[in-house]
Amino acid sequence: MSAVVVVETFRVAIGQANGGAELDRLTAAIWRQNLAGALSDDDANGLAILASARRKPAEGPRQASAPVNLSRFKPRRRQAAPDREVARRRRRGLARSAPMPAALASCFTESESAVLAIVAGEVKHHGTCELPIDQMAALAGVCRTSVQNALHEARRLGLIRVMHRPQRGRKHLPNVVEIVSPEWRAWLKRGPTAHRPIGSKSSAQVKNLSPTKSTERTLRGRDLVGGDVAQYSVTLARHPSGDATGLRDDDISRCDSN
Known part of the structure; x- marks a missing residue:
């Protein structure tokens, strides 16, 4: 069998091959024929290149399909990068x-x-x-x-x-x-x-801690004199520490005389 017939036979077989396994067998047969002297190096290389090109898909690389989200909930939003x-x-x-x-x-x-x-x-x-x-x-x-x-x-x-x-x-x-x-x-x-x-606390829980503001407290008492009830009110200016300040002596004597 002449080299031209062998080359043409391999070309037809490569064109009709289905799958990579059959192409592998044809490629191995091509190099066996080359070792036996039935095919020259140029013919063997040409047939091997043809078989290798036959392996690649004609439509090019397949595009990867986007993953399908099957959850009923919205996907979690990516956390924005803070400062x-x-x-x-x-x-x-x-x-x-x-x-x-x-x-x-x-x-x-x-x-x-x-x-x-x-x-x-x-x-x-x-x-x-x-x-x-x-x-x-x-x-x-x-x-x-x-x-x-x-x-x-x-x-x-x-x-x-x-x-x-x-x-x-x-x-x-x-x-x-x-x-x-x-x-x-x-x-x-x-x-x-x-x-x-x-959050804010209620007004009942807020305390006045300012030392410059005094709290006025009104003390109401009753003094029984001659059967009459005399009510008097003495306003004491007290420091937040509790000590009475600002009460004059005449105010105290007036309270005692009543």
């Missing part, structure tokens, strides 16, 4: 505010300590922490992963208890975080926290 310098100062300030005893704080990183400072402030003022993870991350100046790591490590050490609140067919409610460590709870009772929830 890094502002977030860094906030994170360091919270971590250094001593939100827990030093022995416990040594088990956490700076970012995790900032997260636990947010938890401590919520627990101190509300009894529990029910903030979503994204809100805790924004307040602490950290990312979602740092919040999850802090809660996971604190729960592993037995410092907190996390209650999940799933809802069937709806988005889950935020987890409820409660501090169960006696040492940590005693620490919170003794001192203030760096994180203070937004």
Whole structure:
């Protein structure tokens, strides 16, 4: 069989080949014929290149299809990148505010300590922490992963208890975080926290601590003289410390004479 017939036979077989396995067998046969002397090096290289080109799809590379979101809920929005310098100062300030005893704080990183400072402030003022993870991350100046790591490590050490609140067919409610460590709870009772929830106290709880303003108190008494009831009112200007000031001697004598 002449070399021209062999080359043409391989060309037809390569054109009719189905799949890569058949092309592999044809390529191996081409090089066997080359070793046997039936095909020259140029003919063998040309047929091998033809077989290699036959492997590539004619339509080009397949485009990757976009993943289909099968969830009924909206996808979580990516957290916007905050000002890094502002977030860094906030994170360091919270971590250094001593939100827990030093022995416990040594088990956490700076970012995790900032997260636990947010938890401590919520627990101190509300009894529990029910903030979503994204809100805790924004307040602490950290990312979602740092919040999850802090809660996971604190729960592993037995410092907190996390209650999940799933809802069937709806988005889950935020987890409820409660501090169960006696040492940590005693620490919170003794001192203030760096994180203070937004809100105002009632007017009944607001005390006037200004030393320049005195509180006027009216003392009303009754004196029985001759069967008549004489009511008198003496206004004393008292300092917030409790000492009476501003009462003249003649005012005292007038009260005694009545």
